[in-house]
Amino acid sequence: MSKIEKRGGTLGVETRAADEKRTLVGYAAVFNSSADIAGWWTERIAPGAFAGTIGGDVRALVDHDMGRVIGRTASGTLRLSEDSRGLLCEIDIPNTTDGNDLWELVERGDISGMSFGFHVTKQEWDETVDPPVRTIQAVDLIEVSAVAWPAYDDTTIGKRALQEWRDANSEILDPAATDDLPVLRKVANDKLRRSMLLDLKVRNRG
Secondary structure, eight states: OOOOEEEEESOOEEEEEETTEEEEEEEEEETTOOEEETTTEEEEEOTTTTTTTTTSOOEEEETTEEEEEEEEGGGTSEEEEEOSSEEEEEEEOOSSHHHHHHHHHHHHTSOOEEEEEEEEEEEEEEOSSSSOEEEEEEEEEEEEEEESSOOOOOOHHHHHHHHHHHHHHHHHOOTTOGGGHHHHHHHHHHHHHHHHHHHHHHHHHO
16 A cells, blocks of 8 residues: 555644543644645645545544554544535544543643645646646545644655656647647546546555
8 A cells, every 4th residue: 555645734723621521623634725745846635625535434643643543433533524614623532641641732732733644536736837736636534633743744655646647648748739738638637537546446455
């Protein structure tokens, strides 16, 4: 399986306590917000990008650490939804060392952000601008995390995705046929999307 991409930042997370239940609430992703990914490209998440994945079995973690689970959709302790702003997360914090420490750190303001780990399943690239713009249209959501630092330093998978898009375009685009460029770009994007979905199915089967 390919490496998981991680994105997020100081989008805000807050504590809510009622009926002896402690819940963290925040946004792991915001739609149509431009993020500079290490100067390599600008990235945006399109509304609806999580619609096909938030019903799956997703974990809530501390700082993307797979060994520090604090919630899970399958158990009902993590609830995910899309609204007009982005991906909203509600995590019922457990009475564990990680849970208690996290609750204290959020209340103190030491941890104030959320993030998410994902595989891209549908995307578009616009290279008519510099740096290129990547629009993420659909993802396979793996986890959401409460984080102390934005996770924008992981660019390896994204750079590979850009190269795949360029390779797909170079196979069919005729530089002289500028009048047909928008149509040809759509064909290239569709071809890459089918390839990525096939790859995802193969990986999931394994």
